[in-house]
Amino acid sequence: MLHLVLLSAILLLMEFLVTVLPWVQIILSIILTATILLQQTGAGVGGAFGGGDDSIRYTRRGMEKVLFYLSIIVAILFALSAFAMIILRA
Secondary structure (H helix, E strand, C coil), X not given: CHHHHHHHHHHHHHHXXXXXXXXXXXXXXXXXXXXXXXXXXXXXXXXXXCXXXXXXXXCCCCHHHHHHHHXXXXXXXXXXXXXXXXXXXX
């Protein structure tokens, strides 16, 4: 009897995750995009075409450091949610 209750609880949780996980991925992708776009780069637009000066190095401080670490954390969460969605759909 207890096994059936646990099995039904697990199935309900999986159905809930399949319903909620796409919305979580959308929110994470918006946050990830915003944190990446808000970060300052020393190269500017020229760096995209090979015109950046690689000799200048600087230390991230303040809000830039927070955005840097936040983008890493959100990227990891996004990847984990994508893997969870693959596993749940299988």
